[in-house]
Amino acid sequence: MTKLSFETILFDLDGTLIDTEHADFAAAQILAQEIEAEISLDFWAANIVGVTDGYDIFLKVLQQQSRNNHLTTDFLWQRLQQLWQQTMQNLSLMPGAAALLSGLQGNGYRLGLVSASDRAWVDRWLGHFELHSYFQNITTGDDVQRNKPAPDIYRLAAARFQVTPAQCLVFEDSIAGIQAAKSAGMTVVAVPNSITHNLNFSLADQIVFGLDQINIKQFDTLFSPP
Secondary structure, eight states: OOOOSOSEEEEOOBTTTBOOHHHHHHHHHHHHHHTTOOOOHHHHHHHTTTOTTHHHHHHHHHHHHOSOTTOOHHHHHHHHHHHHHHHTTTOOBOTTHHHHHHHHHHTTOEEEEEESSOHHHHHHHHHHTTOGGGOSEEEEGGGOSSOTTSSHHHHHHHHHHTOOGGGEEEEEOSHHHHHHHHHTTOEEEEOOOTTTTTSOOTTSSEEOSOGGGOOGGGHHHHSOOO
């Protein structure tokens, strides 16, 4: 068997494999409108997406903007969760996600999932889209004390595969995720989506504008260790 370029390929979930971020932002916009506040897409992408305490930041901004001084964080958080039930009814895989996972698995790569979200959330959507079988290891925010952008979650993922960080290739859509993987010593491919496309991805080793743009036959040529 031909030696693979990387021992292990690690994928982020939200916004990289599954399009949860549009539904998330849609719920945030509805909530902001309900209390006569505003949240811009650029602010959301830079400060909320992939950031561990992003929702705390978001709710604080809403409280600052609202004319209602009696809005509590608990009320806003509960309302946001209610709105998620509406906006996340029809989630879809990111274009090319299923084909890429299948192709990599078929070519002998070991695949891992590394998500800042909790395990219940990850299992919910992996089950929904029947993706569990692609991943030999799943590492979530429940497994570490310091979540992305700290490197802990990626270091743990590498340890579970018994490989060095340098042997891992990571696909991420958020700045926090890229910072986490790079700080862990991994090679990172940024996959901007229409939520995050205006961000500065210069920290990543490569940028690919969609998983559907990756030719699995040329994978080893396109993505090789530095």
